[in-house]
Amino acid sequence: MVIDSYSPNFTAPDDCPICKRPKADGVKMKNSGVFDGLLIECPQCGQYELRGTEVMAASFGWAPELRRALSCAARQATEAGEPLRVTKGGEAEEFADPHMRTRVSDNQERLLREVAKKSGRPNRGARFSLTNDFTLIDCYSKEEFVWYLEWLKNQELVFQTAAGPDTAEVTLSMEGWNRVQPLPRPGGIPGRCFVAMWFSDETRAAYDQGIEPAVSMAGFKAIRIDRKEHNNEIPDEIIAEIRNCQFLVADFTGQRPGVYYEAGFAMGLGRPVVWCCRTDEIPKLHFDTSHKNHIAWQTPNELKERLYTRIRMTILEQG
Ligand SMILES: [Zn+2]
CATH class of the missing domain: 1.10.10.10 (Winged helix-like DNA-binding domain superfamily/Winged helix DNA-binding domain)
Structure with a gap:
C-alpha cells in the first residue's frame, strides 16, 4: 500500500524521534512512500526507519535512557551498512538493550x-x-x-x-x-573464551542461560561479537578476538557458515574448540565436523551443565 502520509493520527515530529535533535541540526525526515512510516537521517543516530502507527505512537513515549541507547544502536547499525528498522512495539527496547549493558x-x-x-x-x-x-x-x-x-x-x-x-x-x-591488530600469540590470552554461534532470538537463551554462565562458572570470560552477517565476510575484529582467545566454544545450531569458519580458524591456530549443537540439528551438521564430539543439548540449562563439565575436563585439567 502506498500512502503519502504515514499516519492520519500523527503529525510528523519536528525533531529526531530517537535523540530529539531538531531539524536545524541536520536531521532529515521523509515519509517512506512505500510503507507506512518514516525514513530518518540524523547526524547522531544515522539512518533508520520507523514503521507503522504502533511504533510511531510508542516513539513519543520513549524514555530518555532508552533513546540514548537506541541512538547508539541505530548509529552502529548504519555504520555496519544495515540501518535499523523498528517495525513493532517492543523492538526498540530489544535493539537498545545490549547498548545499555556495555562494559x-x-x-x-x-x-x-x-x-x-x-x-x-x-x-x-x-x-x-x-x-x-x-x-x-x-x-x-x-x-x-x-x-x-x-x-x-x-x-x-x-x-x-x-x-x-x-x-x-x-x-x-x-x-x-x-x-x-594483535600478533599471533601461542596459546592466546589466558582466561578468554571466544563464543562462535548464531546470534538470533532463537539462540539468545542458549547464550544467556547456557554458554555465558557455563564459561563464567569455569572461570573464563566469554567474548562474543554480535554482528550482522555481511556477504559471509568475517570482520577483522572477530579474527583478532579469536587470536586472543585461549579456547573457543562453537555452537552450530542454525548451521551458520561463519561459525564453521571461526571454529576452523581457531583449530588452525591450535586453540581447543568445544563443539555444541542443539539435538534436533545434529543430523544437519556438516560432514567434515560431524564426527567431533559435540555437546548435544535440548535446553539452555542442559547446555550450561554439560558445557561447564566439558570445559573443566578439557580446558582446565589439560590446559
Ligand atoms: Zn537522532
Missing part, C-alpha cells in the same frame, strides 16, 4: 577499533565530531566519549593530532595498533 573496558576497545578504522593507516589522523560521533561506541553523551578518548591518550594508545571546539583528531600509537 566500560569493551567500549574502550571499541573506540580503539573505531580510531583504527577511521584512520586506516599508521600516522593518519582519525577525526571525530564530538557532538555527532559519540554514538559510534556506546556513549550517552559527548562528555562520556571525551572521557574514553582521554583514557586512550593517557595510556598512550592514541596521540591527539588536532582539536577544535567540536572535533578531536587522534592517531594510533604502535601500542594502539598492537592492540587492534
